Amino acid sequence: xxxxxxxxxxxxxxxxxxxxxxxxxxxxxxxxxxxxxxxxxxxxxxxxxxxxxxxxxxxxxxxxxxxxxxxxxxxxxxxxxxxxxxxxxxxxxxxxxxxxxxxxxxxxxxxxxxxxxxxxxxxxxxxxxxxxxxxxxxxxxxxxxxxxxxxxxxxxxxxxxxxxxxxxxxxxxxxxxxxxxxxxxxxxxxxxxxxxxxxxxxxxxxxxxxxxxxxxxxxxxxxxxxxxxxxxxxxxxxxxxxxxxxxxxxxxxxxxxxxxxxxxxxxxxxxxxxxxxxxxxxxxxxxxxxxxxxxxxxxxxxxxxxxxxxxxxxxxxxxxxxxxxxxxxxxxxxxxxxxxxxxxxxxxxxxxxxxxxxxxxxxxxxxxxxxxxxxxxxxxxxxxxxxxxxxxxxxxxxxxxxxxxxxxxxxxxxxxxxxxxxxxxxxxxxxxxxxxxxxxxxxxxxxxxxxxxxxxxxxxxxxxxxxxxxxxxxxxxxxxxxxxxxxxxxxxxxxxxxxxxxxxxxxxxxxxxxxxxxxxxxxxxxxxxxxxxxxxxxxxxxxxxxxxxxxxxxxxxxxxxxxxxxxxxxxxxxxxxxxxxxxxxxxxxxxxxxxxxxxxxxxxxxxxxxxxxxxxxxxxxxxxxxxxxxxxxxxxxxxxxxxxxxxxxxxxxxxxxxxxxxxxxxxxxxxxxxxxxxxxxxxxxx
Ligand code: ADP
Ligand code: SF4
Numbered sequence: 266x267x268x269x270x271x272x273x274x275x276x277x278x279x280x281x282x283x284x285x286x287x288x289x290x291x292x293x294x295x296x297x298x299x300x301x302x303x304x305x306x307x308x309x310x311x312x313x314x315x316x317x318x319x320x321x322x323x324x325x326x327x328x329x330x331x332x333x334x335x336x337x338x339x340x341x342x343x344x345x346x347x348x349x350x351x352x353x354x355x356x357x358x359x360x361x362x363x364x365x366x367x368x369x370x371x372x373x374x375x376x377x378x379x380x381x382x383x384x385x386x387x388x389x390x391x392x393x394x395x396x397x398x399x400x401x402x403x404x405x406x407x408x409x410x411x412x413x414x415x416x417x418x419x420x421x422x423x424x425x426x427x428x429x430x431x432x433x434x435x436x437x438x439x440x441x442x443x444x445x446x447x448x449x450x451x452x453x454x455x456x457x458x459x460x461x462x463x464x465x466x467x468x469x470x471x472x473x474x475x476x477x478x479x480x481x482x483x484x485x486x487x488x489x490x491x492x493x494x495x496x497x498x499x500x501x502x503x504x505x506x507x508x509x510x511x512x513x514x515x516x517x518x519x520x521x522x523x524x525x526x527x528x529x530x531x532x533x534x535x536x537x538x539x540x541x542x543x544x545x546x547x548x549x550x551x552x553x554x555x556x557x558x559x560x561x562x563x564x565x566x567x568x569x570x571x572x573x574x575x576x577x578x579x580x581x582x583x584x585x586x587x588x589x590x591x592x593x594x595x596x597x598x599x600x601x602x603x604x605x606x607x608x609x610x611x612x613x614x615x616x617x618x619x620x621x622x623x624x625x626x627x628x629x630x631x632x633x634x635x636x637x638x639x640x641x642x643x644x645x646x647x648x649x650x651x652x653x654x655x656x657x658x659x660x661x662x663x664x665x666x667x668x669x670x671x672x673x674x675x676x677x678x679x680x681x682x683x684x685x686x687x688x689x690x691x692x693x694x695x696x697x698x699x700x701x702x703x704x705x706x707x708x709x710x711x712x713x714x715x716x717x718x719x720x721x722x723x724x725x726x727x728x729x730x731x732x733x734x735x736x737x738x739x740x741x742x743x744x745x746x747x748x749x750x751x752x753x754x755x756x757x758x759x760x761x762x763x764x765x766x767x768x769x770x771x772x773x774x775x776x777x778x779x780x781x782x783x784x785x786x787x788x789x790x791x792x793x794x795x796x797x798x799x800x801x802x803x804x805x806x807x808x809x810x811x812x813x814x815x816x817x818x819x820x821x822x823x824x825x826x827x828x829x830x831x832x833x834x835x836x837x838x839x840x841x842x843x844x845x846x847x848x849x850x851x852x853x854x855x856x857x858x859x860x861x862x863x864x865x866x867x868x869x870x871x872x873x874x875x876x877x878x879x880x881x882x883x884x885x886x887x888x889x890x891x892x893x894x895x896x897x898x899x900x901x902x903x904x905x906x907x908x909x910x911x912x913x914x915x916x917x918x919x920x921x922x923x924x925x926x927x928x929x930x931x932x933x934x935x936x937x938x939x940x941x942x943x944x945x946x947x948x949x950x951x
Pocket of ligand 2: 583586612
C-alpha cells in the first residue's frame, strides 16, 4: 500500500481516546432494521467492518421516550433493556477491528411521539412536521436540565454497550441543531446570539464527556449550512464560527449540509463531492479530525480531499451500502471491482417504507442476516448443468454474473447490439440518469473476467433457438413493454380515444420517435421518475409540455428518494405546465379530458400528442411458449424454465437486480437452504 496514490486513506488516525485504523468513516445512516430487527442490523454493520470501514456508526439512536420516531425504524437507548440490542452490533463491528459509533439524538419538531404519546419538546412552541395536529412544548430550564440528565444516562448505556465513539447529533431534526439555528427565537440565554444558541450543544458535549469519563471518543454531527439563506445557519457566516466556538470540545467533527434531501441528493441533481465548497476553511478553526460526505466512490476524489487538507476522514453512507467492501477493494488495488453507488436513493426509500435497507447496486443489502447473503461470497455450484439467460438488462446481467460467480457454465444472449436493457436505454436517452449506467458497467466488467460465461449479442432467441441451444436450464429476463392504452392505477380499462391524437409510450420516446407538431401531454400514472424525465426531455427539445397526474404531487414516489422538490423545480424551470389530481378520462379530437380526483369536475386541454406513462406489460410470451414446449421436451434436456426482472413483474431497476440475484442464489438449492429467517417478537409475561 505504501507506494499507492491512495495510501493516505489507510493511515490510522487518533479520535480522542481511540484510534481508527484508516480514514473510512461510515456515517450514521437509516436502514429500516434498527432496534426492531437487531440481528439483521448487527450483521449488516458487521459486514461493513469486514469490508474495511474504520468506523461504523448506527443510525439515529433516541435518548428518551419523548424523542420517539416510531413507526420509523431506528435505535433507542431509553433504558438498560436496549443495551443488548446495540451491544450485538458493537460485537459484530469489533470482530473486524473497526470502531463502533452511536448517533445519540433527541429529535424535535419532526416527530409527534406517535408511539409513546409523550409531549414533544423543542426550543419554542411550534407544530411538528408532517401535518400532524401536534405542537411541541417550548422548553423551560427544568426541561433543559432533564434533557441533559437523559443524555448522560444514554451516554452511560452506550458505553456499557461497548461503543468507542458517541456522536452528539446536531442534525436537522434534532434539539441541538434547532437551538443553534437562527430560527430559534428564544429570548433567554439559549437564544439570540450565536454564543447563546451554541450553549445547548456545548452542554450536551460536556455531559457526554462527564458521563463517559474519557473512555469514549465524542464526535459531533453538525449541519454546517442550512441552505435556506438568511433564514438559517450559513456556513461562511455563523456555521464555521459555531465550530470555532466549540472547536476542541469534541474529538471529531462530522459535517452535514442542509436537510437530508440536501445532504443526500440523487445523482439526477448533484455530482460526487458536491459538499466540498461548504467544507473549505473548517480545518482552520479546529485541530480535531473533520469528516464530510459527498457520495464518494472515486479513490482519486477521496485521496484528493485528504491531500488538500479539506477532510481528515471520508464519510460515506450510500457508497458503503452499494459496496460494503469499498475500502478493502481500494487497499487491494481492485478499483474496477468497486460497485459504485448510482445515486438513485432507493436505499432512502426503504427507510420511509420502514423495511430492510435495499439498494439498486447491491442486492445483498438488508439480506445479510435473514437470507445469509454476503456481498462478496456466494455458494459454489451444485452441478455441472449449463444455464442460458435470455435478455441482458439489469436482471439478466446480475443473474448471469451471480451464476457465473457460483461457477456455472452460463450463456447470456441479448437481442440488441448493446448490453444493459432498460438501464442503457434510460441512462443514455433520458436526462439526468447517466450514472445509472454503472448498474450495467460494473456487471459487464465482472462478467468479462469469467471464463465460464459466454455473452452473445444480436441474438433474438425464439423457442426453437432455445431448444436447439440445448442448455439444461433457461432463465428469461426479457423485460417489459410500456402500455399505450392508458391502463394503470387510475384506469382499469383502456382510455377511450378516437385516434386523432398521436399516442406515444416511453419506449417509443427512447427509440427516438418524435411528438406531432403541437402541445404534448405527458400523462403520469406511474408516479416515479419516468413521467418527469420525459416531460423534461421534451420541454428542453422545444415542445410545449403539460405533465398531468392523478396524484397530489408530481412524481409522487420521489418523495421517498428525497427528489420531489428538485423534480418539481426542474420541471418548472424547463417550462413544463404541471397539473395534479388529474385523471385522464377521454381523448377526442385534439382534446384531452382531465377529471379532478376529488371534485370530479372536468376540463379539457388542447393536445397533439399524449405520452402515456402508466404501466408496463411483462414480455412473458416466450416464457409461456417455452414452458409449453419444455413439457414435451424432457428428453430434449430442458430441466427448468425460470423468469426474472420485469419479465416476472415490472418494477423499478433495484427489483430487477434483486430478482436476478435471488434466482442465482437459490438455483439448485434446497428449500430449507433458501428459507428466509425472521426476527420474532418475544412475548413478555403479563
Ligand atoms: P429487466 O429490467 O428485467 O432486466 P430489461 O427490459 O432491462 O429488463 O431487459 C430485457 C432485455 O432482454 C432487453 O435488453 C431485450 O433486448 C432483451 N430481450 C428481450 N427479448 C429477447 C429475446 N427473445 N432474445 C434475446 N434478448 C431478448
Ligand atoms: Fe446508491 Fe442507489 Fe444503492 Fe442508495 S440504492 S446506495 S443511492 S445505488
